[in-house]
Amino acid sequence: MTDTLIVIQAASGELGKSDLSAVGFGLELASAAGGQLDLLLLGPGAEAQAGPAAALGARQVFTMGGAELETYTAEVFAGATAFFLEGRSYRCVGAATNSASREYFPRLAAVLDAPMASDVLEVESVDPDRAVFTRAVFVGNLLATVELEAPRVLVTCRASEFEPPPSSEAAPIEAVDAPGGLAHPGKAFVGIEAATSDRPDLKEADIIVSVGRGTRGPEEGIPLCERLADVLDAALGATRAVVDAGWMANEFQIGQTGKIVAPEVYIAIGLSGSIQHLAGMRNSRTIVAINKDPEAPIFEVADFGLVADLFDAVPELTAALEKRSG
Amino acid sequence: MKLLVTLKRTPQRDARIRIAEGGDSLDLDNIQFEVNPFDELAVEEALRIRETLGEAEVVVVTVGGEESQQQLVSAMAMGADRAVRIDGGGTLDSLQIARALAAVAAREEPDLVLSGKLAVDDECGQVPAMLAGLLGWPQANQASSIELSADGASVTVVCEVDAGLETLRLDLPALVTADLRLNEPRYASLPGIMKAKKKPVEVLAIEELCDPGATRSRVTGFRALQEKPPGAILGSVDELAEVLVEKKLI
Numbered sequence: 385m386t387d388t389l390i391v392i393q394a395a396s397g398e399l400g401k402s403d404l405s406a407v408g409f410g411l412e413l414a415s416a417a418g419g420q421l422d423l424l425l426l427g428p429g430a431e432a433q434a435g436p437a438a439a440l441g442a443r444q445v446f447t448m449g450g451a452e453l454e455t456y457t458a459e460v461f462a463g464a465t466a467f468f469l470e471g472r473s474y475r476c477v478g479a480a481t482n483s484a485s486r487e488y489f490p491r492l493a494a495v496l497d498a499p500m501a502s503d504v505l506e507v508e509s510v511d512p513d514r515a516v517f518t519r520a521v522f523v524g525n526l527l528a529t530v531e532l533e534a535p536r537v538l539v540t541c542r543a544s545e546f547e548p549p550p551s552s553e554a555a556p557i558e559a560v561d562a563p564g565g566l567a568h569p570g571k572a573f574v575g576i577e578a579a580t581s582d583r584p585d586l587k588e589a590d591i592i593v594s595v596g597r598g599t600r601g602p603e604e605g606i607p608l609c610e611r612l613a614d615v616l617d618a619a620l621g622a623t624r625a626v627v628d629a630g631w632m633a634n635e636f637q638i639g640q641t642g643k644i645v646a647p648e649v650y651i652a653i654g655l656s657g658s659i660q661h662l663a664g665m666r667n668s669r670t671i672v673a674i675n676k677d678p679e680a681p682i683f684e685v686a687d688f689g690l691v692a693d694l695f696d697a698v699p700e701l702t703a704a705l706e707k708r709s710g
Numbered sequence: 711m712k713l714l715v716t717l718k719r720t721p722q723r724d725a726r727i728r729i730a731e732g733g734d735s736l737d738l739d740n741i742q743f744e745v746n747p748f749d750e751l752a753v754e755e756a757l758r759i760r761e762t763l764g765e766a767e768v769v770v771v772t773v774g775g776e777e778s779q780q781q782l783v784s785a786m787a788m789g790a791d792r793a794v795r796i797d798g799g800g801t802l803d804s805l806q807i808a809r810a811l812a813a814v815a816a817r818e819e820p821d822l823v824l825s826g827k828l829a830v831d832d833e834c835g836q837v838p839a840m841l842a843g844l845l846g847w848p849q850a851n852q853a854s855s856i857e858l859s860a861d862g863a864s865v866t867v868v869c870e871v872d873a874g875l876e877t878l879r880l881d882l883p884a885l886v887t888a889d890l891r892l893n894e895p896r897y898a899s900l901p902g903i904m905k906a907k908k909k910p911v912e913v914l915a916i917e918e919l920c921d922p923g924a925t926r927s928r929v930t931g932f933r934a935l936q937e938k939p940p941g942a943i944l945g946s947v948d949e950l951a952e953v954l955v956e957k958k959l960i
């Protein structure tokens with residue numbers, strides 16, 4: 385048992401950046417264990433995504449779709465993955481950390497009786513009976529080494545810490561039938577209220593403009609930041625204070641209880657830099673902070689800081705960048 | 711109706727945790743502890759459900775040593791009716807904790823289990839979904855609202871997912887984990903604190919409940935984050951624009 389399986393939630397649309405990173409993570413796991421990588425695409429987008437997925441360096445790509453996998457639920461995904469694993473042996477079963485894998489992976493771990501490491505940042509080693517990973521603990525303030533002792537382990541990865549693999553020769557694709565009876569009789573999916581935005585997705589964006597309480601809301605500073613984001617083709621993010629105030633929807637929250645991001649450039653505007661917020665963005669390549677308080681903790685992690693009133697600085701910066709990009 | 715709330719003792723939310731000399735453990739000597747913030751939300755939600763119903767029992771449970779008794783008392787001071795502490799001894803991994811909690815659920819037969827979505831110390835976010843998996847119950851994660859149906863047979867839960875807000879309906883018994891916007895936990899009142907001292911805490915050894923199996927996941931060391939060199943404080947917006955363009959950041 386040296387092979388790795390990466391499970392990808394294939395909703396409609398293309399493979400996302402974090403799916404590609406999860407494949408990169410899978411290749412690292414497989415090489416640490418001395419084996420090969422297979423991919424399992426689950427859901428309505430599985431067939432469409434299989435082609436591109438097959439060109440990422442895996443040995444084989446499996447797809448599973450069908451009526452019961454049309455809508456994601458933790459019970460169905462845990463059940464489908466457990467079914468797929470019957471009679472197949474993998475050393476590591478992995479996925480990117482996201483709101484789905486946060487619930488169906490531990491459920492699967494219980495069903496399979498396998499130990500699990502959540503949201504790992506590094507693969508240290510994978511031996512036949514011990515797998516060692518690095519992960520963040522205590523609101524991202526410390527790194528911990530975690531050792532799992534079992535012949536099969538489950539592991540999710542922080543996608544921003546892993547590189548998408550280069551493209552390679554196409555691997556074979558095999559469709560696997562989903563078994564009946566995956567849906568839990570006691571659970572019904574009622575609906576989803578998803579934000580529609582023309583801006584790039586937070587997890588995919590190269591640049592994020594992130595707003596804090598200092599912007600004083602959608603009537604005052606937030607439109608200024610939106611304009612800056614438009615000029616930069618950046619995604620918008622927010623602190624919890626902004627979301628709790630009802631100024632922006634919950635899916636924009638960055639931090640311990642929001643999304644964890646690591647874009648090329650993170651521009652923090654009118655936010656203090658609480659430890660819970662830093663936990664979600666401190667690994668960004670370059671951090672820029674605009675805050676009127678020189679003592680704000682965000683300056684401790686910023687590569688470039690500007691001590692200024694955002695109501696002056698943000699429009700000026702937008703104008704200056706507009707002029708330069710001509 | 712019976713509500714079972716799982717809770718964990720964790721260091722205070724803004725505590726600065728240091729690594730002990732040698733690097734394989736933490737220096738927790740001067741650290742204050744509290745109920746994991748997400749579990750506090752779960753306790754609050756259970757109390758609110760009890761208030762809407764007029765009658766219900768709220769039981770809090772933790773797997774932990776004698777020191778975690780304090781956090782059970784805190785939850786009872788908020789209003790929980792009674793507590794169960796499972797003494798595990800040594801280090802238990804998430805699956806072992808989930809097994810112990812599953813055994814308590816089997817004994818107590820709650821209609822709803824409420825948990826925090828994450829423990830702010832280990833940040834695993836594993837135990838509740840493992841527990842739901844062991845019980846074979848439906849689950850909902852990262853709830854920002856929980857509504858009990860009029861007949862008391864199901865809950866409608868709004869979950870904070872990456873794409874937005876997802877609504878699920880779960881038949882009871884079920885397990886739901888709390889996210890930050892679920893509610894604002896109350897402070898314990900003085901009479902609440904006095905009463906909590908008289909409320910019962912049942913203490914059980916883990917072996918009395920289940921065979922926890924072997925510990926297969928362990929933290930074997932800690933490291934500090936890599937120090938980042940201090941950044942540059944720029945003098946003007948123009949300088950910032952220049953840096954961004956020159957360094958090809960944008």
Ligand SMILES: Cc1cc2nc3c(=O)[nH]c(=O)nc-3n(C[C@H](O)[C@H](O)[C@H](O)COP(=O)(O)OP(=O)(O)OC[C@H]3O[C@@H](n4cnc5c(N)ncnc54)[C@H](O)[C@@H]3O)c2cc1C
Nearest residue numbers: 596597598623624625639640641654655656660676677694
């Ligand atoms: C368990 C738990 C989990 C949490 N999870 C998260 C999370 O995931 N994400 C998150 O963000 N928070 C989280 N929080 C909340 C966190 O602790 C902070 O309360 C929050 O991040 C603060 O948001 P803020 O920086 O926007 O507001 P503040 O801390 O109020 O900062 C506002 C900043 O704006 C600056 N400012 C004001 N006016 C101007 C101006 N005109 N020009 C320039 N600057 C100005 C001020 O100097 C200040 O630094 C969590 C808290 C807990 C307890």
Ligand SMILES: Nc1ncnc2c1ncn2[C@@H]1O[C@H](COP(=O)(O)O)[C@@H](O)[C@H]1O
Nearest residue numbers: 716717772773825826829834835836837
């Ligand atoms: N030792 C424990 N005793 C009781 N509940 C726990 C324990 N550990 C974790 N939990 C529950 O599981 C949630 C998530 O914890 P974790 O999986 O450790 O991040 C916590 O918020 C608790 O509700």
